[in-house]
Amino acid sequence: MAQPPDDAAVEALNALVDQLMRTRAELGQAVERAHELVALRNSGHTWVEIVRAEQRPLIIERISQALDDLGVAGSRFRREEALALAREDVSITDISKMFGVSRQRVSTLVQEQAVPPA
Template sequence: MDAAHSGDADAAVTALVDLIEQLERTSAELASAVERAHEIVALREDGRSWQEIVSDEERPLIIERVSRVLAELGTAGNRVRREQARALMREDLTVTAVSKLFGVTRQRISILVQDESAEGPDR
């Protein structure tokens, strides 16, 4: 096994596996949110007020759940991007080449590969 396929290169695979797991959680959570949204529509159509609906809704509210799961998905996706960029650079691609592959600026790649806090949503 060569250097490009061992050691730290596996961090990209680990990040991708984590992304798969997050995608599955996101899918389940969003499916639940769709069900709840249909229930809320039915409650409104039955004449319930928004105050009644929101007051009776289980916490976290549907929009809070959706926001949270999308933020978690963004974090996992950004980790994949960072680890793939690092792996590509270990395979001797330049920052410019990686930036072209990812469709972002060289500066973004430079920050991405150096910054452990770059897991949040893109700036």
């Protein structure tokens, strides 16, 4: 069966894939930076020297932002997927079992309006 061209769940999934790729790149850079920080510390620099010399955003800020952005994209896909399943007449109970969450959570998901992509 062909998918409708305006399938919001597919759009949300594509946005999630894009965000996953950005997150992977961000986290890869964070790994490299973490190794640099360890090397600086092991070479005798104090933490105050290291942190003061580090350019903004700090490593932890970059990681937090990357994970926040991924969470937004993941939530959007979950919501759109739940809505798509509901449109296909899958019960709230069955969706909750598929997602491993409560029926109340699924009910909230299908009642929320989809958030436009960032």
